[in-house]
Amino acid sequence: MRVQSAECNKILDLFCGAGGFSLGAHAAGYRTTLAIDIDRKLTSSFGQNFPTATLLHADISEIGAAEIEQKANLKRGELAGVIGGPPCQGFSVIGKRDLSDPRNRLVWHFFRVVKELQPKFFIMENVPGLLLGDAKNALNEALSQLSKFKVVGPLVIDAHDFGAATQRERVVIVGYKKDYVRRISLDDLLNAKKRKKYSVRDAIADLPEPKDSDWLSYKKKEREELSAYARRARSVPPPNLGSPESRERLLRNEVSGVQRTVHSPEIIERFREVEPGHADAVSRCPRLQWNRAAPTLRAGTGPDKGSYQSIRPIHPNANRVITVREAARLQGFPDWFQFHATK
Numbered sequence: 001m002r003v004q005s006a007e008c009n010k011i012l013d014l015f016c017g018a019g020g021f022s023l024g025a026h027a028a029g030y031r032t033t034l035a036i037d038i039d040r041k042l043t044s045s046f047g048q049n050f051p052t053a054t055l056l057h058a059d060i061s062e063i064g065a066a067e068i069e070q071k072a073n074l075k076r077g078e079l080a081g082v083i084g085g086p087p088c089q090g091f092s093v094i095g096k097r098d099l100s101d102p103r104n105r106l107v108w109h110f111f112r113v114v115k116e117l118q119p120k121f122f123i124m125e126n127v128p129g130l131l132l133g134d135a136k137n138a139l140n141e142a143l144s145q146l147s148k149f150k151v152v153g154p155l156v157i158d159a160h161d162f163g164a165a166t167q168r169e170r171v172v173i174v175g176y177k178k179d180y181v182r183r184i185s186l187d188d189l190l191n192a193k194k195r196k197k198y199s200v201r202d203a204i205a206d207l208p209e210p211k212d213s214d215w216l217s218y219k220k221k222e223r224e225e226l227s228a229y230a231r232r233a234r235s236v237p238p239p240n241l242g243s244p245e246s247r248e249r250l251l252r253n254e255v256s257g258v259q260r261t262v263h264s265p266e267i268i269e270r271f272r273e274v275e276p277g278h279a280d281a282v283s284r285c286p287r288l289q290w291n292r293a294a295p296t297l298r299a300g301t302g303p304d305k306g307s308y309q310s311i312r313p314i315h316p317n318a319n320r321v322i323t324v325r326e327a328a329r330l331q332g333f334p335d336w337f338q339f340h341a342t343k
Contacts, residue, residue: 014084017042021083034072045338048243061109065116082122108142115145121176149175163195164332165203166294201290202227203329210260210323237336246336255335257325271319287314294330
């Protein structure tokens with residue numbers, strides 16, 4: 001999507017988390033000028049990955065257009081787009097689907113901010129459960145604020161169709177102003193150029209076996225032996241992205257996020273018995289299959305819900321759960337991208 005007016009590439013990222021949506025915006029030629037999230041742990045590495053962006057820790061429900069423009073140093077009409085994925089726990093069919101969860105109201109606040117700021121376009125993503133029952137009614141109520149936008153969607157897409165080595169369905173809603181953005185139809189989005197479908201092997205086969213160190217050397221492979229997926233992941237970031245350490249380490253053929261998880265002998269023996277495509281009966285951890293995409297990787301819970309770690313898949317042939325870097329690779333994050341120091 002290209003804005004028709006001249007040099008307008010500034011993006012506001014709401015509920016930014018670690019910065020996956022901002023990463024996509026930068027890949028499309030935009031620049032995150034302000035990112036907002038209430039969670040300091042999730043955003044702890046955002047500044048390393050997006051050094052030119054301003055990060056604001058705030059509750060979206062308590063912030064308005066004037067404060068956003070002041071924090072982002074924006075003039076009225078200067079913002080290209082608003083992007084974001086409001087918290088989805090209350091809508092997810094995997095969880096308890098608690099429609100009274102106060103976080104559900106944040107979808108409405110996402111569109112309130114869009115209405116107040118009047119960007120050239122917006123993109124929102126969420127879980128498919130947003131389209132069911134009362135959640136769909138709440139979404140329609142939120143969208144009713146946007147009389148000045150042409151709204152396309154909602155539609156459901158799978159990340160595996162667009163280049164990630166994992167199956168991950170998401171609802172996407174796009175809105176734009178016809179005076180600034182060329183016409184977009186639902187067919188344009190449904191028929192967008194889809195990429196080759198990559199496997200777990202394409203994504204993680206070149207990564208080192210985990211140890212206690214955070215940075216390790218890649219497995220020794222000639223560049224032509226690497227999949228296109230792995231070559232892309234190992235690329236050095238452009239000057240306006242990433243940290244100096246990540247850039248220097250990559251040039252030395254090193255990668256982070258590869259700390260090992262210590263399993264008891266009992267767990268290792270249980271994992272040994274799990275066939276690819278099946279799950280451990282106790283932990284319910286599924287074993288990945290080399291030649292297929294990974295199943296959807298789930299998030300853990302926040303501090304308010306006990307800080308429980310989510311179920312992580314078992315490596316295709318090692319008797320351990322996957323590392324942070326392997327999980328990141330499966331979801332399409334490049335190797336220069338940093339995360340919180342904990343697993």
